[in-house]
Amino acid sequence: MTASSPAASELVARRARLLAPSYRLFYAEPLQIVRAADVWMYDEGGRAYLDAYNNVPVVGHCHPAVVEALAQQARTLNTHTRYLAEQPLQLAEELLATLPSELGRVIFTCTGSEANDLAVQICKAVTGRRGFIISDFAYHGATDVLAGMSPEDGAPLGPGVYVVPSPGSAAGPAEFGAGVRACLGRMQADGVGVAALLLDTIFSSDGVVADPRGFIAAAVADVRAAGGLFIADEVQAGFGRLGEMWGFQRHGVTPDLVTMGKPMGNGHPVAALVGRAEVLDEFARRRRYFNTFGGNSVSCAAARAVLQVIRAEGLLQNAERTGAYLQAGLHKLAARQPAIRTVRGAGLFIGVELGNPRDGASGAAETQRVVNALRHRGILVGTTGRGGNVLKIRPPLTLQPQHADLLLRELEQVLPAAG
Amino acid sequence: MTASSPAASELVARRARLLAPSYRLFYAEPLQIVRAADVWMYDEGGRAYLDAYNNVPVVGHCHPAVVEALAQQARTLNTHTRYLAEQPLQLAEELLATLPSELGRVIFTCTGSEANDLAVQICKAVTGRRGFIISDFAYHGATDVLAGMSPEDGAPLGPGVYVVPSPGSAAGPAEFGAGVRACLGRMQADGVGVAALLLDTIFSSDGVVADPRGFIAAAVADVRAAGGLFIADEVQAGFGRLGEMWGFQRHGVTPDLVTMGKPMGNGHPVAALVGRAEVLDEFARRRRYFNTFGGNSVSCAAARAVLQVIRAEGLLQNAERTGAYLQAGLHKLAARQPAIRTVRGAGLFIGVELGNPRDGASGAAETQRVVNALRHRGILVGTTGRGGNVLKIRPPLTLQPQHADLLLRELEQVLPAAG
Numbered sequence: 145m146t147a148s149s150p151a152a153s154e155l156v157a158r159r160a161r162l163l164a165p166s167y168r169l170f171y172a173e174p175l176q177i178v179r180a181a182d183v184w185m186y187d188e189g190g191r192a193y194l195d196a197y198n199n200v201p202v203v204g205h206c207h208p209a210v211v212e213a214l215a216q217q218a219r220t221l222n223t224h225t226r227y228l229a230e231q232p233l234q235l236a237e238e239l240l241a242t243l244p245s246e247l248g249r250v251i252f253t254c255t256g257s258e259a260n261d262l263a264v265q266i267c268k269a270v271t272g273r274r275g276f277i278i279s280d281f282a283y284h285g286a287t288d289v290l291a292g293m294s295p296e297d298g299a300p301l302g303p304g305v306y307v308v309p310s311p312g313s314a315a316g317p318a319e320f321g322a323g324v325r326a327c328l329g330r331m332q333a334d335g336v337g338v339a340a341l342l343l344d345t346i347f348s349s350d351g352v353v354a355d356p357r358g359f360i361a362a363a364v365a366d367v368r369a370a371g372g373l374f375i376a377d378e379v380q381a382g383f384g385r386l387g388e389m390w391g392f393q394r395h396g397v398t399p400d401l402v403t404m405g406k407p408m409g410n411g412h413p414v415a416a417l418v419g420r421a422e423v424l425d426e427f428a429r430r431r432r433y434f435n436t437f438g439g440n441s442v443s444c445a446a447a448r449a450v451l452q453v454i455r456a457e458g459l460l461q462n463a464e465r466t467g468a469y470l471q472a473g474l475h476k477l478a479a480r481q482p483a484i485r486t487v488r489g490a491g492l493f494i495g496v497e498l499g500n501p502r503d504g505a506s507g508a509a510e511t512q513r514v515v516n517a518l519r520h521r522g523i524l525v526g527t528t529g530r531g532g533n534v535l536k537i538r539p540p541l542t543l544q545p546q547h548a549d550l551l552l553r554e555l556e557q558v559l560p561a562a563g
Numbered sequence: 564m565t566a567s568s569p570a571a572s573e574l575v576a577r578r579a580r581l582l583a584p585s586y587r588l589f590y591a592e593p594l595q596i597v598r599a600a601d602v603w604m605y606d607e608g609g610r611a612y613l614d615a616y617n618n619v620p621v622v623g624h625c626h627p628a629v630v631e632a633l634a635q636q637a638r639t640l641n642t643h644t645r646y647l648a649e650q651p652l653q654l655a656e657e658l659l660a661t662l663p664s665e666l667g668r669v670i671f672t673c674t675g676s677e678a679n680d681l682a683v684q685i686c687k688a689v690t691g692r693r694g695f696i697i698s699d700f701a702y703h704g705a706t707d708v709l710a711g712m713s714p715e716d717g718a719p720l721g722p723g724v725y726v727v728p729s730p731g732s733a734a735g736p737a738e739f740g741a742g743v744r745a746c747l748g749r750m751q752a753d754g755v756g757v758a759a760l761l762l763d764t765i766f767s768s769d770g771v772v773a774d775p776r777g778f779i780a781a782a783v784a785d786v787r788a789a790g791g792l793f794i795a796d797e798v799q800a801g802f803g804r805l806g807e808m809w810g811f812q813r814h815g816v817t818p819d820l821v822t823m824g825k826p827m828g829n830g831h832p833v834a835a836l837v838g839r840a841e842v843l844d845e846f847a848r849r850r851r852y853f854n855t856f857g858g859n860s861v862s863c864a865a866a867r868a869v870l871q872v873i874r875a876e877g878l879l880q881n882a883e884r885t886g887a888y889l890q891a892g893l894h895k896l897a898a899r900q901p902a903i904r905t906v907r908g909a910g911l912f913i914g915v916e917l918g919n920p921r922d923g924a925s926g927a928a929e930t931q932r933v934v935n936a937l938r939h940r941g942i943l944v945g946t947t948g949r950g951g952n953v954l955k956i957r958p959p960l961t962l963q964p965q966h967a968d969l970l971l972r973e974l975e976q977v978l979p980a981a982g
Contacts, residue, residue, distance in 0.1 A: 162655040164843035176647035215634035222830035228574040228595035236581035288708035411641035413832040413856040424583035437832040
């Protein structure tokens with residue numbers, strides 16, 4: 145790893161001295177970022193980078209309405225949910241209004257990991273079972289129990305965790321329902337009751353799989369018929385990124401539990417679990433749960449401001465419109481560029497699969513080359529998928545067509561010359 | 564439960580409709596809080612309450628320096644640790660400067676639960692063992708694995724989790740070392756290797772046990788001799804509350820891992836794990852870990868401001884001085900008040916045990932009565948301990964002698980007339 149400037153080199157050396165080596169930097173030449181606004185991030189020399197990667201700043205970096213709400217509430221009160229206060233109730237009302245009426249109760253946490261971990265605890269407690277079904281390259285979070293449900297991160301599967309072939313694999317979405325049915329059969333044979341099916345509704349780590357609409361519905365029905373619950377992990381897909389508020393809406397299913405996080409506070413650590421009242425009522429009868437910072441006054445103010453900006457600026461509509469524009473441009477590019485294998489996604493969550501399908505390793509290396517080349521041309525994107533050969537494009541939902549044009553132009557420049 | 568005003572009644576009803584029933588309110592008449600400053604919280608009618616309960620706002624509610632740091636950074640940049648940036652490194656440097664030099668590496672998380680959960684994962688991965696020793700009325704957090712290490716919350720113990728008699732129980736601190744030694748014997752008999760001893764260094768849920776200094780040291784040495792690590796859970800004791808920066812300093816031991824959270828951002832969700840370099844290096848070789856919001860620019864700015872205020876306002880010294888003043892007053896009160904059984908604690912973390920030692924149930928009811936009576940007199944305290952008969956007093960570290968006098972005066976008023 146080489147740094148791009150003496151200042152960056154010094155930061156790399158300090159990181160190695162101060163932080164655990166678990167920390168990883170993006171890019172062969174790590175990038176120092178000193179400020180950001182809307183879809184732009186700026187390095188220490190003042191150079192602008194188009195942020196087409198970060199899904200957290202969903203309404204644009206440092207959105208003034210979110211900053212002002214945060215600052216105003218922090219000046220007034222920041223306390224927990226064991227006193228009565230308006231903030232968590234207002235947020236709960238506004239959040240529930242975006243969800244199907246069957247989902248009637250909220251628990252606030254601070255991170256998507258905490259929300260997913262709580263969902264697992266709820267499903268275990270309420271069903272009395274320990275079996276969980278996940279896709280085989282899933283990522284659901286960083287706690288002990290979730291590491292065992294996040295094969296993308298390489299830790300061994302936890303006890304009672306079963307995997308089905310990722311819809312991003314060769315099997316594809318068409319085989320997903322059959323995979324879950326076969327998995328339920330294996331679980332029955334093993335005497336493991338199914339507590340829940342846990343799915344990231346955009347299958348981000350699996351390589352971004354959005355279509356066909358409804359492809360998870362049969363699996364959800366089969367899991368329910370076997371007595372299990374369905375947890376929609378909306379930590380990546382939620383808050384309008386797909387052009388609809390929630391990823392599960394693409395599939396015509398209503399989850400028993402919905403978890404959400406990353407974009408919820410536009411960078412502020414706030415997350416939540418929403419569920420059917422009877423499930424959360426039963427959990428409360430069996431177990432206690434309290435989260436000190438969950439639903440604190442300031443986190444609620446930040447999350448309310450994000451919802452307000454999404455509505456006021458029409459960001460669902462923009463995600464759909466600019467997402468369709470960007471996807472159309474990528475499809476056009478793919479038609480004349482054999483390096484692009486497929487373009488997938490919904491709204492502003494797009495995966496661009498590169499390379500030869502029979503050669504995963506060189507696909508990953510080529511994808512890394514493209515990501516690094518784009519960084520040097522002022523465009524930030526990431527990679528995903530089991531083969532590491534999918535460009536992950538998730539800009540703030542304020543992206544405009546001229547930004548999409550810039551991304552398309554630069555991507556074409558860094559791809560190999562079409563033969 | 565009855566609410567104190569029509570507005571409060573309406574909030575209680577909305578909570579029941581919107582939030583999961585896991586949520587609990589303090590007080591027989593729940594309190595609506597609308598703003599707070601320094602050691603004061605204010606209800607909707609403008610009445611002031613002395614906050615002698617909340618350990619999170621360690622430098623005082625809504626401290627302007629923390630609010631300003633938060634707002635300034637939120638306006639500029641809020642991003643994660645996969646780009647190079649000054650903020651997490653500056654915070655790591657300032658944090659490590661408060662810790663023994665053996666503790667050389669930091670991982671940031673968002674909550675104390677995430678930090679403790681990560682500590683558990685690290686100890687499992689590094690030792691290859693699954694045995695954990697905790698005190699038998701411990702609380703360490705709300706994730707799935709920590710629920711099994713938090714008997715205070717009533718969930719069953721997790722696999723491999725062993726308990727030793729709480730130093731807050733009849734056995735007392737003098738028996739703590741023998742309890743851990745006996746526990747190691749049971750683990751050996753069961754063929755369970757000890758991964759770690761995990762202790763809240765102020766034993767908050769156990770009823771607040773600070774003395775004698777050094778009472779945990781033999782247990783730490785025995786666990787290490789058996790190949791285990793020592794995790795100091797400083798989520799409650801840390802950041803100066805005991806008149807020293809860290810609770811483990813009272814005991815003359817250096818932990819392998821230190822976890823911290825609650826007060827770290829004065830209410831902002833920021834937390835961390837600090838450990839010996841060789842332990843965290845080994846973890847990184849065996850497992851991946853990333854926390855999206857952990858070490859984000861704004862959380863780091865808030866935590867840096869808290870450290871700065873603790874130094875600038877001499878809050879360790881104030882915690883020690885005003886804590887000693889308050890404890891002396893409580894001891895004087897206890898001498899003429901048979902309702903007070905013992906006064907324990909360090910700095911501004913104080914437990915006042917009430918009632919007859921042979922009658923836990925009536926002690927709990929009496930303690931609830933005292934807490935509710937104090938609330939009506941404008942003083943906020945809580946309860947703790949297995950018997951629920953310990954008043955938990957943890958005000959912001961800015962508490963002054965006149966606030967302590969007010970607390971002492973009101974406490975005397977609500978205790979039964981001395982016979």
